[in-house]
Amino acid sequence: GTQYGPVRRSQQRRASAADAIDLLCLTDSTNLMRLQGGPNNFGNVLADAHTEGQRIAIEGIVYDGSGTPMRDVLIECWQADAHGRYAHPADSKPSGFRGFGRTGADFSSGVFRFETIKPGRVLAGPISGGKLQAPHIALILFARGINEKKKTRMYFDDEPVANAEDPVLSGVEWEVRRKTLIAKREQRGNEVVYRLDIRVQAADPALETILFDV
Numbered sequence: 001g002t003q004y005g006p007v008r009r010s011q012q013r014r015a016s017a018a019d020a021i022d023l024l025c026l027t028d029s030t031n032l033m034r035l036q037g038g039p040n041n042f043g044n045v046l047a048d049a050h051t052e053g054q055r056i057a058i059e060g061i062v063y064d065g066s067g068t069p070m071r072d073v074l075i076e077c078w079q080a081d082a083h084g085r086y087a088h089p090a091d092s093k094p095s096g097f098r099g100f101g102r103t104g105a106d107f108s109s110g111v112f113r114f115e116t117i118k119p120g121r122v123l124a125g126p127i128s129g130g131k132l133q134a135p136h137i138a139l140i141l142f143a144r145g146i147n148e149k150k151k152t153r154m155y156f157d158d159e160p161v162a163n164a165e166d167p168v169l170s171g172v173e174w175e176v177r178r179k180t181l182i183a184k185r186e187q188r189g190n191e192v193v194y195r196l197d198i199r200v201q202a203a204d205p206a207l208e209t210i211l212f213d214v
Helices: 017-027 029-036 160-165 175-181
Strands: 055-063 074-079 100-104 111-117 136-142 150-156 182-188 191-195
Touching (some): 074 111, 100 111, 150 175, 175 182
Parallel strands (some): 055 191, 150 182
Antiparallel strands (some): 055 111, 074 100, 074 136, 136 150, 182 191
């Protein structure tokens, strides 16, 4: 699919800590795992009883170009805490919330799921003009048939003002495609679920999820 790159590789060398932390999951999740204690510490449940913030679940299905759910896909996520801080030493106030998770899709339904908290707004670095980013979660996809890992973001449909101000989301020139990054909120009893289906390719380009070239 078409690759959208708000941050080009040549620009990354000039990125501040704010930029680098936000892009870390998209560029080097192995390094992130090393900093946080190794790959065995991660699953699809990111929040525990001591984690501050609104509890949410994230669900979706990853579709291939034929519209078939990719049941063998592995998804990683990386996010800030409720105050917009990351669990990374480059953050000026590193968070105690690890912010990293990993899960596979359910082989029967193709649905992936994370249980986490809603992230806060993050101050972007010079690459994004130093503007506040909207609450978002970085997602990275691995699967058979994908030569390179696919990187995207998930925003929240109940944050319209923040989304309009986000320098990455507003940097997508084809406005209709911004919707492919925005998860829809559902209330299921006492649980808040945000649903985002990801289409790595689509016959209609307007429906194809934006993938970032970073």
